[in-house]
Amino acid sequence: xxxxxxxxxxxxxxxxxxxxxxxxxxxxxxxxxxxxxxxxxxxxxxxxxxxxxxxxxxxxxxxxxxxxxxxxxxxxxxxxxxxxxxxxxxxxxxxxxxxxxxxxxxxxxxxxxxxxxxxxxxxxxxxxxxxxxxxxxxxxxxxxxxxxxxxxxxxxxxxxxxxxxxxxxxxxxxxxxxxxxxxxxxxxxxxxxxxxxxxxxxxxxxxxxxxxxxxxxxxxxxxxxxxxxxxxxxxxxxxxxxxxxxxxxxxxxxxxxxxxxxxxxxxxxxxxxxxxxxxxxxxxxxxxxxxxxxxxxxxxxxxxxxxxxxxxxxxxxxxxxxxxxxxxxxxxxxxxxxxxxxxxxxxxxxxxxxxxxxxxxxxxxxxxxxxxxxxxxxxxxxxxxxxxxxxxxxxxxxxxxxxxxxxxxxxxxxxxxxxxxxxxxxxxxxxxxxxxxxxxxxxxxxxxxxxxxxxxxxxxxxxxxxxxxxxx
Numbered sequence: 001x002x003x004x005x006x007x008x009x010x011x012x013x014x015x016x017x018x019x020x021x022x023x024x025x026x027x028x029x030x031x032x033x034x035x036x037x038x039x040x041x042x043x044x045x046x047x048x049x050x051x052x053x054x055x056x057x058x059x060x061x062x063x064x065x066x067x068x069x070x071x072x073x074x075x076x077x078x079x080x081x082x083x084x085x086x087x088x089x090x091x092x093x094x095x096x097x098x099x100x101x102x103x104x105x106x107x108x109x110x111x112x113x114x115x116x117x118x119x120x121x122x123x124x125x126x127x128x129x130x131x132x133x134x135x136x137x138x139x140x141x142x143x144x145x146x147x148x149x150x151x152x153x154x155x156x157x158x159x160x161x162x163x164x165x166x167x168x169x170x171x172x173x174x175x176x177x178x179x180x181x182x183x184x185x186x187x188x189x190x191x192x193x194x195x196x197x198x199x200x201x202x203x204x205x206x207x208x209x210x211x212x213x214x215x216x217x218x219x220x221x222x223x224x225x226x227x228x229x230x231x232x233x234x235x236x237x238x239x240x241x242x243x244x245x246x247x248x249x250x251x252x253x254x255x256x257x258x259x260x261x262x263x264x265x266x267x268x269x270x271x272x273x274x275x276x277x278x279x280x281x282x283x284x285x286x287x288x289x290x291x292x293x294x295x296x297x298x299x300x301x302x303x304x305x306x307x308x309x310x311x312x313x314x315x316x317x318x319x320x321x322x323x324x325x326x327x328x329x330x331x332x333x334x335x336x337x338x339x340x341x342x343x344x345x346x347x348x349x350x351x352x353x354x355x356x357x358x359x360x361x362x363x364x365x366x367x368x369x370x371x372x373x374x375x376x377x378x379x380x381x382x383x384x385x386x387x388x389x390x391x392x393x394x395x396x397x398x399x400x401x402x403x404x405x406x407x408x409x410x411x412x413x414x415x416x417x418x419x420x421x422x423x424x425x426x427x428x429x430x431x432x433x434x435x436x437x438x439x440x441x442x443x444x445x446x447x448x449x450x451x452x453x454x455x456x457x458x459x460x461x462x463x464x465x466x467x468x469x470x471x472x
Contacts (some may be wrong), residue, residue: 021052023469030462032454039378039448042470044441045389051443052470056382059361059375060437060448063425064320064406065432066369068381070329071313071397072388073348078331080310080393084110086177088129088304090138091299102279104297105266107149107177107259109339110306111327114180117315118307125304127264130273134251144279145267146287147292149176149259152203152330153340154285156231157254159371160365166237169252171370172263174326177283179262180204181323185250186211186227190242197242197249206255207264208234219244227253232285237263259283310393317423318405322368329367341366369425378446381434385444389436398435400421407433411464416472431459453466 040054085108092101155174172182184206188197196217220241229236234256242249255261263281267432270277284294316324332347333339353359361364361377388394399405402417406424422435434446452459
């Protein structure tokens with residue numbers, strides 16, 4: 001017993017500094033991190049040996065590095081060539097050129113439908129629809145356009161998002177039918193000194209949208225305007241301030257109901273082609289509330305396909321597009337109706353658990369990382385990266401640090417410039433980076449920092465210096 005006590009005392013008396021890492025010590029000594037929570041996991045990806053782990057199992061807010069989980073899951077389960085399909089068709093009989101029935105659009109939650117992040121395919125969509133209707137012999141419609149968005153539930157905006165975000169373009173809700181990134185721009189004239197900015201126009205024009213302008217008339221150097229509003233509610237409130245002395249200055253908000261907006265858009269396309277249509281466009285949600293049965297699609301006109309999943313994921317990770325990430329994580333739930341975020345998260349966690357990863361430190365509420373309630377461990381992200389290291393489409397979806405995407409300013413003066421492919425994550429007082437370093441050894445790394453007290457540029461430099469000092 002005395003011998004055992006002596007050994008314990010001897011172990012406790014050993015100078016722990018011999019296990020310290022100078023680069024880590026320097027990083028942790030920053031005043032910026034005095035009150036911060038930090039998780040670091042850096043491993044060699046060829047043999048999965050540890051280079052540096054610090055509080056790797058601490059569950060922290062990941063911000064947009066959560067998109068790595070959503071996109072890796074979708075690629076693994078669906079493959080890089082998967083495409084969303086939006087079906088255009090009708091139900092009813094065509095008699096003497098008259099469709100006695102409805103034009104039906106069945107959505108697949110495609111986030112790229114007429115998205116600004118891809119080539120302008122608006123004219124192609126219009127021409128294909130009209131050509132298909134004429135080929136079917138439809139010269140007029142005694143019915144209406146119905147958008148069926150029931151592949152997803154009607155929640156739209158995630159309840160775990162903050163009120164500050166809701167109503168703004170980057171927090172656009174995800175629906176069974178998405179249209180033009182589910183966003184619109186509002187253009188103001190701020191050239192009249194001392195006057196409240198005047199709304200000039202919206203683009204596209206949103207059905208029944210009512211804008212309440214509470215912008216301040218004083219001069220502002222930067223845009224601090226926010227558009228507040230909830231799903232399916234047409235009133236939007238604009239607060240904050242925008243730069244003055246501009247004849248045109250635009251900000252963006254989210255569409256209250258994209259499926260209805262798309263139904264209205266298609267209705268106008270049909271009318272503008274000289275094909276009359278008698279009924280008013282409607283979404284499946286509104287139809288259900290009004291006890292109107294949504295007919296199934298009986299006859300197909302054509303199917304609109306998205307770009308391949310690998311392209312969508314590249315856009316998602318390069319530009320950190322929240323809408324794309326929210327659509328992509330839904331793919332984990334498979335093909336069914338009324339898919340919820342909870343189902344999608346559960347399937348995602350079960351998948352990675354089946355691959356041997358520890359999911360006990362994961363608390364996921366969305367697919368994009370916008371919710372401050374999300375928690376992920378540095379260890380999980382790094383181990384996921386190691387599993388995905390040979391997936392070319394996944395690796396190529398990550399921008400090169402110092403050169404492109406959301407990591408263009410990260411380590412731009414470093415010897416590693418261009419040799420790091422990573423996803424960044426940023427929300428208030430949260431900064432995260434996770435990705436690959438190709439240097440003296442091939443490395444997967446994750447650095448999560450919550451609650452730092454310096455500026456966003458300072459924490460970015462500080463994390464970059466840590467990776468530089470480790471001499472990877």
